[in-house]
Amino acid sequence: MWATRAAAVFVLGVAIAFGGDRAPDEAAEADRACAAELARWQLSSADSLLDRPAAPAQKWTNPSAGRVYGHTYVWLDRGRPAAVGCLYRYFDPYQSLNGELVALTGSQLVAKKDDKVIWEPQTKWEWHPLPGAATPAAGGPQRLIQMRAIADECKVELLDKRNTIKGDSQTPRLLTTPIYRYDFAKSKPLDGALFAYVIGTDPELLLLLECDTSAAAPEWRFGVGRLNRDHVKLRRKGGTAWEGPAIVGGYENEPTEAYHFFPLALREGAKK
Template sequence: MSPLLFVIALLAALDSPAPDTRERQWQQDVAALAPAKSKLLQIVAQSDKAGQEGAKAKLHEGPLLRWSNPTAGSVYGEVYLWSIDNRPAAVASIYRWYHPYKDSTVEIVSLTSHLLEAREKDAVAWQSSTAGVVYKPLPKVPAVAASKGARLGQMRAIARSFSAELTDKRGGDDVRRKLRLLNQPVYRYESPKFGVVDGAMFALVEVTDPEVWLIVEAIHEDGAERWQYALARMNADALEIRLNDAIVESWQRVVDPWRNRKAPYTLFGFDPKLVPLEKPKEAAP
């Protein structure tokens, strides 16, 4: 290399931020963008009665999770939850790609049997036409414990009996990867309106990126308490979920999920420049 080319390369390297600095900046950018975007989305349950608006879902303050996924690229995101009477209704992962893509995306899934709409100002961004989850009874589990602390232990034990595997086709070949269960629930709740004595929402992740949601509930029904569960996808790839050794869900790959805004799981892009960011609070003198 000539001395001139060496100097040019050296100056270019000096002008480029170090990888750690650059990644921290990306994380900070998403930490400002994601909550601002979540506040623009209004999630509403569609009413069964014509001319009447259904229940509005409540956006929970702060993210359930902050995540990145180096296996996919330089991508950073945050996850936000909407609930109806505390029960999970919808969850959105709001993320931004920096490499190999340059997209900003809302990935959203219904966690309820209600049909949902996501509105932004006067536009409908998503309108599910089918239920997002189906609750199923849990066989061969201990009776629901009396104390809240004991029930948490039970729900964590139930969650550990689930496992999931993702099949990635991005490289042309089927690459199967096991997902990891986060040990603690990302959300815990009670919902008297729906008969939920105790409930917890768990994430099965790749690195820290949630790919499957597991909801475990103790419900009061017909004078007795029992356990039930529901599952929802958070990835378009094929997914297989097992309860102990039995397959309980096998979801096929969703091709171009952003094309179907009526599905319980979808994606849509947005321009981060159009999202009004909150000004940082000034430090007290």
């Protein structure tokens, strides 16, 4: 009885904090805004056009940052994640539509909006070894279990400055279901999965795990894509496996960087 009441109060409190009865309408407006914006973008890798994602890999919210609703998209190149992008609509404390892109395995990536180049990262994707990780299993389901275990033993530390100048220490949690799982029929002999570490359900850091099943001695390897401009660390087995310094400077960072944030214009008549 008390548990039921407590749960009801908690859900009600979250709904009120996040916009109450406005949430469904705001989420629907965000869906429309993100879909309309996505249609204006085209990505290519090594001069080959990448198929525009047919649907978001993930829809997310982040009540700690405000009333915001976002979509995460994955662009693929021969079954591998070449780049990831987020589009998100703020209703409070801002009225805005924003985007961000991060380069993963794609080479010579170019992102165009309405045929104008917006992003052309010059940094090179880096793979890192995973000392002590189990040898990749023979079967796909077993490999997914291994990847989940690797992702779970990694922890993320974020100094989040969205709400304070000094920053809040955050530990984004792992979504145990990857936001993208390789289609082995297209990526073979490579297999892998893309995991997200989130606040609310908002991805802050991406962990890409991959192995070459055709290698004489297959091994797991990892790469990282950030979706936040603040200082962030990926820790594993007590040590720092990867670290990204805070991106300093203007509101909109350089379009040649692996991670690019950019503001977008709201259409006329957008709900406030």
